[in-house]
Amino acid sequence: MGDRECSVDDFSRTIDELLGEVETGIGSRLPQALSQSLQLGKRRVKEGAAQFKGSGDYARGWSARRDPDGRGSYTGHIYNKDLPGLPHLLEKGHAKVGGGRVAGRAHIAPAAEDAFEDFERRVRKAVDESL
Template structure:
């Protein structure tokens, strides 16, 4: 164990905390990006595929701000249809169109896993 002079103790503690924070931040950012990729792939897999254009037009967009990693999974071309297909909708002549849940189940599958992985990253220090 290295010996530290008492006047250097505060500096060494601050340095160790900074390194821990940087390691954890990088690992969490990597984990959030990986989970976003998984949600995107699962959404494309679960999306209705009459012709395949709808499922293929989902994209992952980085909406991160300083200190906050955030990705949005959305349909770039058919964004108006997502809600209608996800939850179903009323027909013009009465009745309802069947719902095809695809975005919600993909999120629900990976969100708990992301929370567990982030807790593990924080516990292990990166």
């Protein structure tokens, strides 16, 4: 781009066109990036859930899904489909029947952090490649 004079309307239109090109370039990659990051998060939380001894149902019950939010975007969810109330109790701790407390064991928060960082990296890469 060379130096040239342009009106405010031309400048605004040019910026809108550039942003539209970037959005088009990354927009098609975001659903796939979200799915890949969700799968990473699911793997990480399953690895963390393996610390809990038992039948293995808790670790096997983790699932991930990508849902449209109705505005052209998606939201991602990682959840335990088999034992939906248990993750909160294990992550945050809970009261014991006879008194006292069971300490929580963080295994979801680290997995979520890994998934968020992975998604951010994928989005940054898509933006860099579309410029």
